Amino acid sequence: MIDLSLIKVFIIIYETKNISHAALKLNLSQPSVTYNLNRLRKFLNDPLFERDKFGVKPTKLAQSLYPSFSQSIAEIEMAITASKQFNPKTSSRVFRLGLSDLGEICLLPSLIEYLSKEAPFIKIHIEEIQSDKVEEWLIEGFLDVAVFNSSYTVMPKIESRNLFEERYMCIVKKQHPRVQDHVSLEQYLQEKHAAIKSSTGHIEIDQRLKELGLKRNIMLELPHFSVLQDVITSSELLITLPSRAAKVYERNSDVNIFELPFTVKPFNVSINWYNHRDDLEARTWFIQVLQNIFRCL
Template sequence: MAAIDLNLVRVFVTLYDARSVTLAAERLHVTQPSVSYALSRLRDLFGDRLFVRSRDGMQPTFTAMQLYPALRDSLAQIDSVLEGSKEFEPRHSQKRFRLALTDLGEMALLPRILAHLHAQAPGTELEVVPLEIDKVEDWLATGQVNAAICSRPIQAAGVERRVLLSDERYVCLLNRDHVSIGDSLSLEQFIQARHAVVAASTGHGLAEDVLRKQGLQRKVSLKVSHFSSLPRILQESDLLAILPEQIASAFALEAPLKVLDLPFEVPPFDVALHWQAHTTRSPAQRWFCDGIVEAITRA
């Protein structure tokens, strides 16, 4: 097989991640016909269709699935070496960074991060990607995001971790005038009450894990995708919700809500920044991660 063009490798990896010619073209900042032409060349090189159109997008063939890990890792290493050779001047940079973050992170951390980064690099762009805890490991490995902030540790090889907030804890948030719960919450009241639950994809599932291990079941009446919708829901209902204390206290200052201790033990947790270790060869990546750490830990 002839030597493969690096640009074709980039198209292959991007198309594999995006599962869409349109999205791949957007991420590569090229036209859709350019991606289609590159795919045609890739098919000739490997003697395989590589991707097949389906109702769920461009699905990789078995050959593509075999090729992907090696090509992805090789491309990441090459990009890391190339980035490491470039100078980075924050004041004059127009670079875009992508950060995976929950809506809680957007409310509690993003203003500080944005203010700190733009004070040093006003021309840079920050794109926030809604965190999906089951996908973030792949996002970091493939370079879809520069970094991710979450409370659940990412254990993948090659991922660096830096704690931003330590010893956070979960509490219960509910209507200040709840009809049956006063200034404290018993386990019986907790079990009997109706609850609002936020999607596990946010990574905030530690309390759920504890309940499951203790064999406790609660009445879940509502499941939502974002924590930010809870204040309005809780103040107009008798539902209970489990949230990190810092954001629950902030919600209680702005709405007729109250914060109570949970009637069972949940270990404290850390909120940490995660990134792929090899990317720190890039001066821009180092600046970005260091800036986030500084913005949060020195605030």
């Protein structure tokens, strides 16, 4: 019977096409890799790999064996992973979560509160969403899950589920001298605004005003909604932001929120992930936790 460790060596050599690179990836010495390869060569009565100027190239037999060898090892590794049942109460797994600034404001406090009680050893690494990179990050495993407005991002390889529909509202400090619990279109255009940079994906407001032949007076442009706390209470600026973020500021600051004086199409916030075969149980649990928290927001 063939030793499965020899199959693993074969697969890594085939994929790296270099004995020394394979040794590094396998965390073995180069002589050990060569020794194991020679054992497999003897067992199969074929050289399997031949030297070329860049490293090694597979023989015809190696090319025919690789698909079935690779699939078999992947299935074995999946079975081993599945046997190690994920237990959120004891797991110290690190989840890499991509969030928009809306997600940072609305989700993080509730997520940390939940994990403190239900999964105290879980660790969370937050990454700022970059819409042009998020698909690649999910596929490569740099992110486990991404939560953001993906309306303008096409990701054919990514699984996605809508979490909720969001709309924009306006917010000002309660002591604002001209604006209290509502604002007319004329006032909205006359007042100065703090806005989030369009490069971050928040483009709906100014796109809609442009359609109406209008333009707001933006005095301050910021990279994130999450840095607005002091700006709101220390200035007379109007700030237009998603309703859930506005309500967080309403709970924590002396502010008023109200509807916009013009209609803006709502947008969907979605949860996105890539179907990696490894660690499926843990990732499924994390996605379910995020969905449940957002339902309560």
